[in-house]
Amino acid sequence: MIGWHDLKPAYIVDAVRDLVKRLIVVRGDDASSREVQTNATLNFSVHLRATFASPKVLEQHHLTREAFDWAHRECPPSKVLNIPILNFVPTQQAKRRRALIRAVESLSIKQGLTYDAPQSAADIPGFIELDNLKVDEISNLLDSFKAFNEFFYRKLKKSARPIEQPDNPYRLVSAADCRMMAFETVSDAACLWIKGCEFTVARLLGDVYRAEADKYTGGALAIFRLAPQDYHHFHSPVDDTIGPMTYIDGEYYTVNPQAIRTALDVYGENVHKIVPIDSPQFGRVMAVCIGAMMVGSIETTVNEGDFVKRGDEFGYFAFGGSTIVILFEKGAVKWDEDPIINGKASLETLVRVGMGIGTGRMIFAINPGPEGEAQSFKAVRDPAIAKGVVLFGCVLVCGHASGAQETYLFKFIPIAVGH
Template sequence: MDTITGILQINVVEAKNLPAMDFNGKSDPYIECFHSAEKLFTSEIIKKSLNPVWNHKHNIIIKKSQENYSLSFKLWDWDKASKNDFIGEVEIEIKKLFECNILDKWYPITKQKKDDKVKERGELHIHSKIFTKEEVYSAFWSSIIKHFSHSDDSTLNMTDFIALISAINSHYTEPDIVQLFHKTDLNKDGSISVSELESLFNNTEVGDQLTKSLLSGDPNLIWEAYAQSASPYPTIADNIFDKGFTSCANHSTSTEPTKTIHVHNRETGKMEDEKIPHYIEVSLRAMYSTHTGRNACNNPQVKKLLKFLTNKTGKKYTVPESVKEIQPFIKFHHLNSEEILDPLDSFKNFNEFFYRKLKPTSRPIAEPNNPKIAVSPADCRLNVFSTIHHAQELWIKGKNFTVESLLGDKQLASQYTDGSLVIARLAPQDYHRFHIPVDGVIGSSKPIDGEYFTVNPIAIRENIDVYSENKRVVTKIDSKEFGQVLFVSVGATMVGSINLTTKEGQQIKKGDEHGYFAFGGSTILLLFKKNTIQFDNDLLVNSNKPIETLVKVGTSIGKSLL
């Protein structure tokens, strides 16, 4: 069997004293790296430089049979109008890199001339490091802990452990997981350490089954996940679990890879399935649909966890390396990239893509010159309710939800207690800029700090007070046709940033941009005073079932009764 002997991390740091290949006395160098006949990567082009700096890292899984192979680094000068010019190359035997755990060295760049003489063309600075099996596996288990833990001591509490085991195998019942937690907690301190987790997976029959589920029966998946973690983003565990966004997506840990939410597409008239990656669905159910999970939602530690995850994910999707998630995300969710205003290569990170702008023609506004027609504030899954009481009967199951708790203002709430409600839920794949639903003037905006519970229906239809506990911003819109309308932007798990682009006193038209959410799912609530709006009948019919209606920003949701 051709076993893996280690991971070779290569960092192409820089080059110096390159020859001038262009008329301006400079070069536009870049590097292609080959392992045997396979191209491993192409570096960034550094314009107009003879001493370029790349700091390009790449991890390579090395098998026993490949130790006698070489790595070839070919340097080229990029030309816009003609064929790229070959500068020279560096060839390094892999076995020499394995002789030293860490090697930092300058290598001469050479080019074979027609007379077989070798000419030096500058130097290439390469840093290499070997990661052994012990290091890779230790990093793997630490990463698993880090992925699911919110504590600072690198351990898993009961809630963390439930989420982990459920994400690996959804067939385990809550009592089974609780019992397994106590068996795994060898020192009985109420938490699971890295060594205790390793012991569970490596030394028990249950652990063996969990490992097979986690790795889909392929132990090399640990190596592959590690190899994809050339930088702090993504972590090994991210590569294992984030199946909707990484190239490990084909390694499903369940025979049921996705869960679906049924929505009615208003544009096509058909029912559609909104897919949720399986690991997300089981984690949501572990948190919101189990007795332990629901009780945990009131635990300050769990609320701290959700804030931690939100901040962690926000940082994860703002690093430059996250741009590589854009194309897989588009493919997974079948997004129409032709609608996007800016070129895909203009986004500096995934989050910039997430709150992308669309071409104005892609979202026409319903009857733009008729101010008596209200429109959808977002691309979303929409519910409308003639009364808030009706919404609580059919959709909002939070036991302590009130208009006052939502708005954080008793006097303001008294004006909307008998009013109408729009719930616009944005899934992660949706366009995440939100827009004004009615003509009018922007009033004051009140930010309300809060939690980061998910806005997924799994949680909304449990006894979790999501809307009135989550972070949110309440904006007043003064409309001649609809009276005062409240626009409530609600953040959620993975959405820590609510950004408004309007200002108080600004005259606005329906369809104008009001703001945007950073990465994740999120929700907009619109509150209308009693007897000010008649919702479109198809939306009312679906909401009474209750089924969400998939709509686009700018489409009609109702007309004024004033």
């Protein structure tokens, strides 16, 4: 007789998901019925996880690019239970909900202070052993860390995270050591992964950049989720100039996938910092650094006007899990195939800083020089111009940089310049 322990993990997870989807506790389309239904479904999901409490069922699945095999990390019931706790409190019970939120915020601050204390350094060896961290990658000696938090946002040797195609500015690279999700549009992300009822690009960008939200609504989106054991510095995915940064105060919900896939708008409600990065190859890219449960701070290490290259650090998180959401304008990036395939299956892809994850797609205007030689070029943001129209003596070309040869693949459009 075949038992749960004989089945493949993916089969069990899919079966549980299907069972939860088909669960109907309350029939009705009014707001109260929907909320009761959502809360009941979340409770039932937690109950199922506790019932089938084997590593196979409780593991979270990630596809590692390096080995192309399944990498499993156990997710104990205690961790699962703390994810949707705030969702079990109906939004109408504002006082109770607010009290819970404040308790989480207080706990995050206290935990940060605890890990800043000198005695917390005693936890470092156990943390290294538990997560099998590679100490030879760390730039400092272990005994130089005077508190656990110092180790948590440790720096790595530059050689530990080489940049793929270092001379090709059109090669988009990972911003962090993380579990990444990539989507071709924000709508795809909302359909497949981000389930927050109130999630919008405008809400994520806040008041300062709300006017720019429309530029990103039809564009690509990437989510870089850092777990506690990860290297917690984040790096620029493109060559760029840093724009005016803005900090948005908020909550400290967990950024675990179970929370992201509930009705709660974790990204929009959590504390976050907007870092605009202006790239000649990708246009204006919005990096949204999001704090989470047990994260005391989001630190940026760059200033407005600084130029950074791909792989250069621009900040770090203090203790806890955390996330970076990166938004691109429509048509600016073409993702590599594997993160797109994984994302459609609701699977995260394990990547490290500097790994290639996509390619820039731009249109250029070339100013012809003597005997037709190109003297200069500039990016043209309107894709409609790519049909061979000649404006003001500029020959238009279409192409992008790609491939191991690190060459630019341009197709010149031979059109005589008119009067």
